[in-house]
Amino acid sequence: MTRSHDRLTGFLRRHASALGVLLVLLLLLLGLTVWIVVHGVSARDQPTSAEVFLARTLRHAAMPRRECAMVNPVQPSDAVLEEGRMHWADHCALCHGNDGRGNTEIGRNLYPKAPDMTAPATQGLSDGELFAIIKNGVRLTGMPAWGGASQAQDDQTWKLVLFIRHLPKVTPDELDRMRTMNPISPMERREAQAEDDFLNGTDAPPSAEGGAAPTARKESR
Numbered sequence: 725m726t727r728s729h730d731r732l733t734g735f736l737r738r739h740a741s742a743l744g745v746l747l748v749l750l751l752l753l754l755g756l757t758v759w760i761v762v763h764g765v766s767a768r769d770q771p772t773s774a775e776v777f778l779a780r781t782l783r784h785a786a787m788p789r790r791e792c793a794m795v796n797p798v799q800p801s802d803a804v805l806e807e808g809r810m811h812w813a814d815h816c817a818l819c820h821g822n823d824g825r826g827n828t829e830i831g832r833n834l835y836p837k838a839p840d841m842t843a844p845a846t847q848g849l850s851d852g853e854l855f856a857i858i859k860n861g862v863r864l865t866g867m868p869a870w871g872g873a874s875q876a877q878d879d880q881t882w883k884l885v886l887f888i889r890h891l892p893k894v895t896p897d898e899l900d901r902m903r904t905m906n907p908i909s910p911m912e913r914r915e916a917q918a919e920d921d922f923l924n925g926t927d928a929p930p931s932a933e934g935g936a937a938p939t940a941r942k943e944s945r
């Protein structure tokens with residue numbers, strides 16, 4: 725009995741610091757569980773700045789250094805920027821907005837929210853980190869992984885990186901052109917068609933309602 729007691733005391737003394745760390749981690753986990761239960765899991769809430777800081781720091785820490793250091797192999801030009809712009813309007817603007825500020829119905833109601841990508845927090849990320857985020861997505865957030873393994877798809881992603889760098893300078897004229905590339909639902913298409921018909925005085929007869937032909941401009945990456 726005394727011998728086992730001595731052995732336990734010895735063990736506790738030898739591993740005091742490791743046990744201390746374990747205790748702190750357990751308390752943190754308990755605190756986090758209580759915090760989640762008390763605050764609920766609604767995606768409407770605005771994440772606290774501590775959460776944003778922690779999430780971004782962990783995301784950065786989990787990003788392989790090799791990927792962060794990658795250099796954009798695509799040289800910027802008007803044509804390349806146009807490709808990135810149209811690709812963004814078609815695939816990314818749903819959450820991020822054409823102007824990249826994340827002020828869309830989906831973007832502002834996600835948790836974490838789609839960030840304002842014109843702000844220094846995003847613009848300060850390296851090209852390689854932006855590329856890796858687009859290619860692999862971000863776990864436990866609304867950010868999906870895009871593209872596949874081919875070089876052509878990687879090039880598309882690098883063009884998106886160039887467009888992200890351009891976001892702070894995007895002009896109203898560019899935004900107008902991007903709106904024509906934003907995907908719209910069949911219901912929105914029908915509404916737009918009905919509005920056009922009304923304005924042109926060519927209202928469709930009731931039987932043809934909802935029969936607007938779908939456009940085939942949405943392509944997959």
Ligand code: HEC
Pocket residue numbers: 779783812815816817818819820830834836837838839841845846847849854857858862865866867868870884888
């Ligand atoms: C379904 C919604 C959604 C779509 C569509 C989407 N994203 Fe995101 N994206 C997010 C969310 C949410 C975040 C925030 C992730 C986080 O906090 O780690 C994000 C983060 C990012 C970031 C990191 C910015 C930063 O500062 O944290 C980049 C870069 C990015 N997205 C690029 C893209 C590109 C390019 C596309 C289109 C090919 C795209 N996203 C499509 C939701 C989306």
